Amino acid sequence: MNWLTNFVRPKIQQLVRPKEVPDNLWIKCGACEQMIFHRELEKNLQVCTHCGHHMRLPVKKRLELLFDDGNYKRIELPKVAEDPLKFKDLKAYPARIKEARSKTGEHDAIIVAHGAMGGMDVVIAAFDFSYMGGSMGMAVGEGLVAAAELAIVQDAPLIVVPASGGARMQEGILSLMQMARTTVAVEKVKEHGLPYIVLLTDPTTGGVTASFAMLGDIHVSEPGATIGFAGARVIESTIRQKLPEGFQKAEYLRDHGMVDVVAKRHDLRKTLINILDLLRNRGPAGQVVPLRTRVAAE
Amino acid sequence: MNFLDFEKPIAEIEGKIEDLRHMGDGDGLNIAEEVARLQAKVEKRLRETYAKLTPWQKTQVARHPDRPHCSHYLAGLFEDFQPLAGDRSFADDSAILGGLARFRGRSVMVIGQEKGHDTETRMKHNFGMARPEGYRKARRLMEMADHFGLPVITLVDTAGAYPGIDAEERGQAEAIAKSIETCLGIRVPLISVVIGEGGSGGAIALATGNVVMMLEHSIYSVISPEGCAGILWRSGDQAQAAAEALRLTAQDLLRLKVIDEVIPEPLGGAHRARDAAIHTVGSAIERHLSALVTQDPGVLRARRRDKFLAMGRTGLE
Ligand SMILES: [Zn+2]
Numbered sequence: 001m002n003w004l005t006n007f008v009r010p011k012i013q014q015l016v017r018p019k020e021v022p023d024n025l026w027i028k029c030g031a032c033e034q035m036i037f038h039r040e041l042e043k044n045l046q047v048c049t050h051c052g053h054h055m056r057l058p059v060k061k062r063l064e065l066l067f068d069d070g071n072y073k074r075i076e077l078p079k080v081a082e083d084p085l086k087f088k089d090l091k092a093y094p095a096r097i098k099e100a101r102s103k104t105g106e107h108d109a110i111i112v113a114h115g116a117m118g119g120m121d122v123v124i125a126a127f128d129f130s131y132m133g134g135s136m137g138m139a140v141g142e143g144l145v146a147a148a149e150l151a152i153v154q155d156a157p158l159i160v161v162p163a164s165g166g167a168r169m170q171e172g173i174l175s176l177m178q179m180a181r182t183t184v185a186v187e188k189v190k191e192h193g194l195p196y197i198v199l200l201t202d203p204t205t206g207g208v209t210a211s212f213a214m215l216g217d218i219h220v221s222e223p224g225a226t227i228g229f230a231g232a233r234v235i236e237s238t239i240r241q242k243l244p245e246g247f248q249k250a251e252y253l254r255d256h257g258m259v260d261v262v263a264k265r266h267d268l269r270k271t272l273i274n275i276l277d278l279l280r281n282r283g284p285a286g287q288v289v290p291l292r293t294r295v296a297a298e
Numbered sequence: 299m300n301f302l303d304f305e306k307p308i309a310e311i312e313g314k315i316e317d318l319r320h321m322g323d324g325d326g327l328n329i330a331e332e333v334a335r336l337q338a339k340v341e342k343r344l345r346e347t348y349a350k351l352t353p354w355q356k357t358q359v360a361r362h363p364d365r366p367h368c369s370h371y372l373a374g375l376f377e378d379f380q381p382l383a384g385d386r387s388f389a390d391d392s393a394i395l396g397g398l399a400r401f402r403g404r405s406v407m408v409i410g411q412e413k414g415h416d417t418e419t420r421m422k423h424n425f426g427m428a429r430p431e432g433y434r435k436a437r438r439l440m441e442m443a444d445h446f447g448l449p450v451i452t453l454v455d456t457a458g459a460y461p462g463i464d465a466e467e468r469g470q471a472e473a474i475a476k477s478i479e480t481c482l483g484i485r486v487p488l489i490s491v492v493i494g495e496g497g498s499g500g501a502i503a504l505a506t507g508n509v510v511m512m513l514e515h516s517i518y519s520v521i522s523p524e525g526c527a528g529i530l531w532r533s534g535d536q537a538q539a540a541a542e543a544l545r546l547t548a549q550d551l552l553r554l555k556v557i558d559e560v561i562p563e564p565l566g567g568a569h570r571a572r573d574a575a576i577h578t579v580g581s582a583i584e585r586h587l588s589a590l591v592t593q594d595p596g597v598l599r600a601r602r603r604d605k606f607l608a609m610g611r612t613g614l615e
Contacts, residue, residue: 038551080612081611081612083544084610084612084613084614085554085614086614087543087544089530089531089539089543134534138610138611141610142611167520167521169529169530171613172519172520172521172544172545172546173545174609174610175611176498176499176519176610177556178608179475179502180609181536181607185479207498207499209475210459210472210475210478211499213471213475214471214476215479229465229466229499230459230461230462230465235463239463243463256469258469258471258472278559
């Protein structure tokens, strides 16, 4: 599998799919090209039932997958200035925002939620890749700051789940500044002795990777996720060389020392709970010990 | 001297001045008077042109090959410079220069990207595009400065971090992230000056200072105008439009409160009077440094962090 199968083929498929696959009831795996019935794929958490290829999981499904019994509470995020630069390319930025909102039903590209994982309070900030490619602008920065503050207030571990092409270009320098801002936010969580875990999902690139996403105490990734700083095409056009097989994939990052664990989607919850249990020195799995500050507060 | 496209009319007049000088007096023509007249014309043109540079023109000025680079500032502003090399785990990266030096009588750590000025030095410094070992060296030097209580001065001038297989292999993203983290974490004064091009993550890796300044015609952006045009306009030819939309000039960044000060450049840009430009930068650094060194280390760190934590709640009014 290379970038061609990932990026070029889906586009071609989009063109031919209507005839080939009536009503999109069947979905073709981008890796093995086998057809999978949509219900089956959904039941299998968007993991190919033939080859195990991990397709992108919608953000809400992700949260359901991680929290105990799929239960979580979202927090309302403070509003930030919209279209801070009055940015216009072929389309005005407010029009793109409107489009993304009506497509996703979300205000911006991040959801901050809290709930229990293995009976333990956790805060999760998860990116919505379907909202403008999960790009990080001021609202996303605000979401991460809020998530960090919530984790500190609740004395809870913070798990961030990036799925992002990088900075939100339409917010220019202000999106670049979110790299510094989110770095301070996660540092504060770490200074409180709380675990900060990054669950890297496909794709995590650009300014998102080069800030909070590479500053976790522990980095967990899904198999095959693209993780990197520079985009594959930028690198290819700079060095005029074909990129090696598996370049910037989760396994490649693990082999090069940047990711601790590559865990299959079906094992993610179990893996994360075990890590948090061990980091917080709780009893064996299943035994719920009250968190220390909460006890102190009561 | 290299001239930019929009400087052509000025270049023509300057060519005439050059010709006249070589002619010498004679033929009843008062050459000195004519030269003075033309020089006044050059100045007027420069003033007019540089007062209303477009963002795209500023991008070209910021990348001007004759613009003073990091090494010029090192030579012009610092004494007893002791370069320090290596990230202590893989290599030294000459795209980032750094070391101990004396600045106006005070020991400091100075770090900056160096682009090079001819083929040989450009290759040596990889056009100022650092690999992970460059950012890891920067981090090491900042930590050393923190340990010894020395202020840090960073000079930012890069098109961006190097996009290569080796750079990705060795964790470019992590290296940049850690460099930002270190900038924000140290308890000594950190002053950053964008002297030319502030290219994206590769620039902010060194630029989260207590004070961030930009030269009048420097730029600082999340992506190059060419890159942005390629993605959003689907045509690299629209770089001019992208440069406008991105708000990447020093003046825009000051309005957005992303930077603290714009340092004026000599008439016609820093490349026309390098020494004067370097001197002005030195005075600005000194002014801020003498105020910052009186602050408590914890306060320095807290204020720097609070400043960036609050950044990006508002936009242009
Ligand atoms: Zn498959």
